[in-house]
Amino acid sequence: MKFILTTLFLVATFQLSAQSDAENIKTIYTNSLTNGQSYQWLDHLSNQIGGRLSGSLNAEKAVQYTKEEFEKLGLDKVWLQPVMVPRWVRGAPEFAYIETAPGQTTSVNICALGGSIATPNGGVKAEVIEVKSIDELATLGQRNIEGKIVFFNRPMQADLISTFEAYGGCVDQRYSGAREAGKYGAVGVIVRSMNLRLDDFPHTGSMSYGDLPNNQRIPSAAISTNDAELLSGMLALDADLKFFFSQNCEQLSDVQSYNVIGEITGSEFPNEIIIVGGHLDSWDLGDGSHDDGAGVVQSMDVLRLLKESGIRPKRTIRAVLFMNEENGLRGGRKYAEVAKSKNEKHVFALESDAGGFTPRGFSFDCSDIMFAKIESWKSLFKPYLIHYFEKGGSGADIGPLKDDGVVLAGLRPDSQRYFDHHHASNDTFEHVNKRELELGAATMTALVYLIDKYGTETITNEEQIRD
Amino acid sequence: MKFILTTLFLVATFQLSAQSDAENIKTIYTNSLTNGQSYQWLDHLSNQIGGRLSGSLNAEKAVQYTKEEFEKLGLDKVWLQPVMVPRWVRGAPEFAYIETAPGQTTSVNICALGGSIATPNGGVKAEVIEVKSIDELATLGQRNIEGKIVFFNRPMQADLISTFEAYGGCVDQRYSGAREAGKYGAVGVIVRSMNLRLDDFPHTGSMSYGDLPNNQRIPSAAISTNDAELLSGMLALDADLKFFFSQNCEQLSDVQSYNVIGEITGSEFPNEIIIVGGHLDSWDLGDGSHDDGAGVVQSMDVLRLLKESGIRPKRTIRAVLFMNEENGLRGGRKYAEVAKSKNEKHVFALESDAGGFTPRGFSFDCSDIMFAKIESWKSLFKPYLIHYFEKGGSGADIGPLKDDGVVLAGLRPDSQRYFDHHHASNDTFEHVNKRELELGAATMTALVYLIDKYGTETITNEEQIRD
Secondary structure, eight states, rough: OOOHHHHHHHHHHHHHHHHHHOOOOOOOOHHHHHHHHHHHHIIIIIIIOOOOOSSSSSHHHHHHHHHHHHHTOOOOOEEEEEEEEEEOOSSSOOOOEEEEETTTEOOOOEEOOOTTTOOOOOOEEEEEEEESHHHHHHHHHHHHTTEEEEOOOOOOTOSSOOOHHHHHHTTHHHHHHHHHHTTTOOOEEEEEEEESSSSOOOOBEEEETTOOOOOOOOOOEEOOHHHHHHHHHHHHHHHEEEEEEEEEEEEEEEEEEEEEEEOOSSSEEEEEEEEEEOOOOHHHHHHIIIIIIIHHHHHHHHHHHHHHTOOOOOOEEEEESSSTTTOOOOHHHHHHHHHHHTTTEEEEEEOOOOOSEEEEEEEEEHHHHHHHHHTTTTTHHGGTTTTTTEEOOOOOHHHHHSSSEEEEEEEEOOTHHHHHHHTTTTGGGSSSHHHHHHHHHHHHHHHHHHHHHHHOOOOOOOHHHHH | OHHHHHHHHHHHHHHHHHHHHHHHHHHHHHHHHHOHHHHHHHHIIIIIIIIOTTSSSHHHHHHHHHHHHHHHHTSEEOOOOOOEEEEEHHHHOOOEEEEETTTEEOOOEEEOOOOOOOOOOOOOEEEEEESSSSHHHHHHHHHHHHEEEEEEEEOOOOSSSOOOHHHTTTTHHHHHHHHHHHHHTTTTEEEEEEEESSSSSSOOOOOOOOOOGGGOOOOEEEOHHHHHHHHHHHHHOOOOOOEEEEOEEEEEEEEEEEEEEEEEEOOEEEEEEEEEEESOOOOSSOOOOOIIHHHHHHHHHHHHHHHHHHHHOOOEEEEEEEEETTTTTTHHHHHHHHHHHHHOOEEEEEEEESSOEEEEEEEESSSSSHHHHTTHHHHGGGGGTTEEEEOOOOOOOTGGGGGSEEEEEEEEETTTTHHHTTTTTTTOOGOHHHHHHHHHHHHHHHHHHHHHOOOOOOHHHHHHOOO
């Protein structure tokens, strides 16, 4: 009899708890869609501030603005975490053309890659060797490369459903192309933009020379996909054509900047820390609305939506706006370094850095047992069409926190349009849909709510029920 | 022993069959994403032809164009199915303003609703009574309504995840507002546009006077959401302000038009017909890219992708491009009428009429047993992030086919941005993403492939395996 009563009690409690989770999550979504603040914050960040390259004045404005907005929310703590960041500047607009005969030129759209050196004064003009991969360089050898511009033209693979996978299959050309071509005596590198669409926007992004000696470092730039097609087509007709480009970007000394952090201190387990974050810096060509203004304002709204929905977290919840994800990851590394030095216990970290598009779910970097626990919550997300729960990567900024204890996760929005805008001048506010952004903020908040409530320890159902 | 061998054989066959389904579906998606034709067709339909209101020259051009494109595909049959359609014309651009004192006016953006009558020559100017619902009219009564313009201002409900549900909760104002307000002696109706976003685009759409006598019929127009907010705010300050609007739209006589049909005749069961369709007509303000150029070109590409992927269907597959979904549904009714008169056996009908956005799945109008069969295919769609399989509505054009035998389905793309563009001048080609459109075409083709292969009879697993 006692057993039966206990069972009934447990069943009743679980039903109550499940119902209240569903209700709380509904409240979170309703608040985000009817009274969200993410879109207004993004409007300011994008239209009043703009592109926020590390070390720029705009980046500092964004630090001040988001700190002030955190302060308005009545959080328990708001602070700036100092971090030294690299400062690369683009300089005057780049200029490039294809020359098929003296005076016979066709202008093309390029932009310097982040971290690249400038061309010599007056630009560089040379014959072009087109390749599809870094491996091809070894086959061609110094003889075929020396004195030429190497044109990396491997397109993103269109038949992959995840555009991030397609990006991953191509980005070595951009990141390492100049370092590798420099070893063979090339005088410059032009890389097809990481864009699945054919259009006129060049897409920047970081590149690295590694430990290549200075005299082997060559300038590198991205070319729009339309112009990559044009150049390739013209090369097929005239292998001797010349390519000219001029850019005067420069790596300056490191400067002081900050991660911006807001916190709601946990009511029961203040020493167990959950973070949500995005990165406050962006590339300079657009206003960084999708990459990663969206993640910034969604993370800020997680704190606001919890308060707005009357949820007092048991654990400490921080929104961390990381500086310098794009060209250094200094903010992410600094945050992890400080956390370690203070012996802080991070139990969960969630990053939104894949655009402000309709959320589809999350990927998780965690144990199988923890993943099974998270999967048991899937039905709570179904009314919001959140269906994607997979093991996989999380986010660049939270990566340095990784150790055995912390569960890492990344928001996974619909990825189809992301690389239309990524790192290009059309990554702008009007390409973010208010509802899609708000659904993302609500989805992050709902997961944080569940993680806070049920913890990341993998405990039995009975213990969950008692929780 | 015989039993064991049979079992082994069945298991082996099923595994082979499942593997080949996965492979065939992969081929379909790859073909659509690397070699699709839907986007090029839509480019022509949108940019070379444009808005295709029933009875217009553009609608006839679209009939000719799609017929010719079907003919290029080497189908087994291509034909036009005659249908008489209504012809409503907008006339000169509408004009409207709010007047707070003689000569003190603020222009606002309106458009006549499809089917509305014109305003009297010189327009109509009257005081405004704002309501949130048709029910409010009865409460207000003739005394408060007569001689006034009724302003229906119930917004779409933002916290609903399905924007179609939010639309369904509002559209009675647009469709029946004038009919109901006319009964109380109103002189005109202004309806808040069916749009979740605040912007300046008025959204048209069909309305009906029902059997209201001519002398009670009043002109009705949609106002942009920004201007609806403006008007409502100004009314709160000055209940006596006047609203002026002028439109000279007109309902002309019915004209001859066509459904356009292409067919691959079934190799084994030619008398069992599967159709996929969208509607060729559109509203006149934009170019009808999402509504429903997308559904048209996706349906066309279903036939092409089957051929391209080397799939010879057992059943007859038709793509039906319906005429006059927007303001009459004559094409859908005619198709069903002819099918019935010829005693054709339709087993499955799928419509795409919810925009060319990332596909999420389908809704089905069918028996529970058939739905369970379809659900057993979900894992085949998982690699393509197609997760939404629910019972529900299908599509307006295929609705008239409904009887006990036919399974009806609607493609369900992501709905968040649909009503930003629906029936407005910004329903244009540049708002359709190529990959999202192509994913939709592939998803439709994959479902048609499975339905064709396994049929819609709800049979046992063993029978499926033998199939």
